[in-house]
Structure formats: C-alpha cells, structure tokens
Amino acid sequence: MIPVSERFLSLLRHQLGQFVDSPQVRSLVVYVTHQPPEGPPTLLPVGQWPGDGRRLPAVEQDSRLRQPTEERRWLPLRHRQRLLGALQVESPGGAWPEPLRQRLQSVALCLTEALLLDLEQQRLAARLEDQEQQLRLLVHQLRNPLTALRTFAQLLQRRLGPRSEHHDLVDGLLAEERQLNRYVEAISDLVDSEVRPAIPAAPQPLLLPPLLCGPEGQPLAEPLAPLLQRAAASAALAGRPWSAPGQLVEWRGDSGAVAEIVANLLENAFRYSAPQAPVGLHLDPDPDGGLQLTVWDGGPEIPEEEREPIFGRGQRGSTGLHRPGTGLGLALARDLARGLGGELELLVPPRRVSPDLPAEGNAFRLRLPPPLRPDR
Template sequence: MQVSKRFLALLKQQLAQFADRPDLRMLVVYAALPSADGEPSLLSIGEWPQPGLALQGGMSEPAPEPGSTRRWLALRDGPLLLGALRIDTDCWPWPTPLSDRLEATALCLTEALKLDLEQQRLGRQLALRDDQLKLLVHQLRNPLAALRTFGQLLRRRLEGDSANQALVDNLLSEQHQINRYLEAIDQLTQTPLLPPAEGGLQPLLLPPAFSREDLRSLNQVLEPLIERAAGTAALQGRRWAPPGELPTLPCNAAAVSEIVANLLENAFRYSRAGGCVGLSCHEQDDTLRLAVWDEGPEIPDAEREQIFRKGERGSTGKALAGSGLGLALARDLAERSGGALELLTPPSRLDPQLPPAGNVFQLSLPKTPVPPKEAASN
C-alpha cells in the first residue's frame, strides 16, 4: 500500500503532538498490506521518536523494551483492517488524558487513511476511463472519415441535382460537427481537471474546442439548423415556422450554433405531437434576440429556473429520454458570450400573432460579439 505525501505530512503532525509526554517511549503507525495467505502484513509508515519496524505476516514482533508496556489501536473501516497504531509506554493503564489523545489520534488517522485510499481508487478509475475514452475517440475517427468520403463521392454523383446535393451538404456539415465534438472530448482527456468556477459550469460543460473565438455571419450559422428543423418537422408531421430574413451580423458561431441546436431539439422532443415549433429573430438597440417557441405544455412556474440547472429536468419531460444538460449548457454558453437565456410563456407574450399557449426560450446576445474567454471573466 502506498500513501500520499499529504497523508504522511498529517501523520507526522499527529505523532509530533505527543512530544510533551515523557511517559511515551514510542509510537508507530502501520498500514495493512494484503498477502497471499490471507494474513495481512503490517508495514511501518510513520514513527515517533525513532524509526519503527515492519512486521511481516507470520513473523514475531520485537518485544517491548524492558520496563515498558505495549498496546495496539486498530485503524479499521468497519470489518476491514487498514492499519494499526502501536503505543509503547511506561505505564498501564494509561492516564485518561493520554488515553483520550491516543484514541482521537487513531480516529483521525483512520479517517485520513480512508480518504487517502479512496482518492487513490478514484484516481485509478479516472485514469482507466480516460484511457478508454481516448481509445473510443480514436476508433470513431475511422468511420467518420469514411462517412465524409462517401458523402463527398455521393455529392459528386448528384452533380446538377441541387436539392439532393443540399441534403448531402447537410450530412457533411453534421459529420464536421461530430468531429468537433470528438476533438473537444480528446482535449478534455488531456487537460487537468479544474475546480468548478464559482456559480458556473464551464469546466464540465464547455470543452476547450468551444471556447475559442470563431466569428461567422449569423445567417450562415443558422442556415443548416433551420434546414434540419424543417426536415424534423416534416418527419414528425408538424408545422415549422422559420424566421424571416436573418441579419448578417457576426456572432460566436460555436456558441450560437450549440445553443440554438439544443433549444430546437428540446422543442421538437418535448412539445405536444403535431404542435407548431418556430424560430424568430429580431434586433433591439444593441441586442440581438433569437427565440425558439413551441405550443406547450407550458413549464410550471416552480420549475422555470430549476430546468436550467445541470442534471435537472422538468416534470413534463421526465417520461422521455434526456440528461438534463442541454439547457444548463445553453445558458452557460449564453452568459459566457456576454448574453442571457430566459424562459418566457406563452409565445404570444413575445408576439401577439404567436400561439397563446406554450414556451419560448429567448437568447439575447450583444450585437458586437464578446469572446467567450472575456465574457467568463466579467
């Protein structure tokens, strides 16, 4: 068993506190090691005031020095023996103050050793998961490359068939987006874990690939999403209300694409069958507003902030598959881009011509894009 430097520092501090006890001759802390015959071996990992001894399973321990008594306090996690604290003293029974201090020290070392071993176990699990994730990313690159090649060949064969070429272009665009996700996952496996930002979800929800400044025209960013939404509506047999002419303002392409894609997916997944889904866009002073709306059922008042928290889902959608991450990611990206994401109900609140029942998720962004890294520090 190996213990961390932090545990050894705590161990040294715990043993040093007994320097005021002249009736103590030696303290030794052992860690329990598994052995082939099932009998644990005890390995010395700390001692005071002089080096201790390692006790191997089946070996007899050295006798106490003449005139001293030896006692042991087990360091246990339930039935599991983690180690032991050996105490050589000039007296027995121990005075109450000494007994209390030794018991407290044994308890402290037990809890610290449990945490240390658990941290090591989690570290091994994380390393194994990272290795598996890297392997999966590597293996996924080959079929994605094949899809891109076949898509490009199919597009070439459809020369002159603009309608079907557009469908192939959309497939190639989606393949490119999946590649971006793979690159982001690959970077996450190579980046040390950071503590969560205060009040934010950036370390978990915003991979490095999506934090780079990538400015493109809004109409270019939304065009493939609008076409995808139209196709989804046709397959589901519902009406789709696209926006009018889109502005050519520059925007943070990765963030806007991710937010709007999540909002549209939620609208098609959770709104009532056959209900209309729409996207609207308008400018107000220095702000650009994008709104995705549907025809219900309306999200209850008590859940309208809860659904933006990571892992939380509204009661109207719990029967359907989902992770509860989409809206948390969308709001986090919006705020990191200098904007906001809010829920409005009903759609007619946004425009009297829209349905009188349903939900609207409105994304507000500054017309002059804010780089995500700058927004994160504001």
C-alpha cells in the same frame, strides 16, 4: 512501494512528533493493512517515531509482534469492521496515565480518518484513470466511423448531378459530421488536459470547452445554417410544420456559443412538444442593434409554476419526465446566454414575441447584445 500518499505521511510525522515531550513513550510505529493477491493480510510499517533509521519488518498474521506485552501495546486503526492498520506503542510498562491514554487514542482516531480518506482518494484516482483510458479508447474508435461518414458523403456529393435536388441533404450530412468532430476533439482535449480545474465551492456556469465556442466576431449565419437544415429534416421526417426565418440577420460575436444555445432549444422543441405541433425559429433585430432569436412550438403550454424552475440544473418539466433527457440543456443555454451579455427567457404564448406567431404554445427567446464590429 508505500501504500499511502505523501500527504498522509506528512500528517503522520506531525502526529507522532508531538510525543517528543512525553517520557512515557519510547517509540511509535504506524502500520497499514496490506492484502497480497494470495495469503493472509499483513501489516506494513509506513512511519515511526523517533526516526532513528531502523528498518522495521512487516508484521505477518502469526507474528509474535502482534501479541501485546507490558511494554508493547497496539491501538487498532479500525473503520467499522475493517482493520485499516495499527499504531504500535512502546512504553516503559505499567498503566498509562489518563492524559497519555487520551492523547494516544486521539492520534489513533486522527490517523484512522486520514487513512480512510487516503485510501478512498487512491480508489477514486484509480477509477478515474481507468475511465479516462476507456474514454480515450472510445474517442479513438469514434474517429473511424466519422471519417467513413465524411468519405461516403463526399463520394455521394461527387456522384450527384449539378442540378440534383439532394445537394442540400449531403451538405447537411457533412455539416453534422463536422459538428460531431468538434465534440470528439473537445472530449479528447478534456481527457488529455494535464491541468485539472479546482473543484468550486459552489455550482459554476455550465461552460462549454473552448473548442466548441466560436472565435470572437464570427458571423452567426455560418454555424446557424446547418442547424436550420437539421430542423427542416427533422420536421419533414416527423410530418410536422417547420417555420424557418426568411433571412439570417447579420450578427457577429461568439457565434459558436449562440449556435449551441439554439441547438439545445430546437432539440427541446422537437422532443417535448406535441408530435404534430409546429416548430419554428423567429429572428428579430433589437432597436439597440442587438438580436432576438426565438425558438417556439405550438403547445401544450408549460405550466406556469414550472416556467422558471426548468432553467435549473437537472430540472425537467412534467411533460418531459417520461422521455429521455438530463435536464441540463436549458441550464447550459441560459448560462451561455448570460456569458454573452444576453438573456434567455420563456414567453407564453409565442404571440407575446410577435403577432405573427401562434396564440398558443411556448417561446424561448434569446436576447443578444449588439454585434461586434468586424475589425474587433
């Protein structure tokens, strides 16, 4: 197996072929260094000019071919202290004319850089393949405890009496299990996708996999309800006030994406606000038929100089630097909001959103466009 890619071989043929008009060069052979599991490294031939079909042997460390002669000379393909390969030049003998020497040195330099990139690409491809195999294994293993979680929750649901006050808790467990399954399936689809997106020249929006976005026209109440249950449970465990909207407003669109935005905002509110500060979700219809969803907390207020930068990728406010996090939640939320035709902004204090909200703290307001008609 040739230890280089077809792209490198194509470049190699182009570089060597330019000497067709040079009578001072009889033949050129390019070797790459190969390190076997045991023993010293060897030089394997990967390309030659002219392509006369000669079968070229590998050059062992003690081979006489390594010794330069009047008619055979070697130009190393070296990166720092690492010998990547060599260019063997056969000529009639004598000193090379300066133009020929410069051309050969340029070809050797070009092949060195190309070979270095080719080997790095192979290393990264092998590493990526190994990571994908590990990820497939983890996704496979994740499904087992998730299935067990669903089974236990369903059994518990059956054992509860019809008037039990714990039905909502079990329903919340099942809703969270379904959400986790969506994430697992989305990861699985990304790993197994045969079509890899091209690397953009500039940063692109942090879009979610399609599986995590809801169908167009889905009622917002469906994915929002388990988020409210999760927030109420988190507040109860932490002993902090939680304010839920009295009634969910009818809105249709990409409700899965809206739920992801709200989930990120609620997570941030509970994680980064003061331990005993109140947290809430406020809903308010827009006059034009749109909808405003505001996740607010009771402080401390985010410093003014940080209020816009925290929406950048990897950016975090000073109050959250000592806590775990990636700084991607708000960037994802804003990109999703704009992808929906809406906007996400920070208002301080929450009373700027509504006089019913606290006079201190932070409010992240999501403005959504008018809902889709049910028949669309």
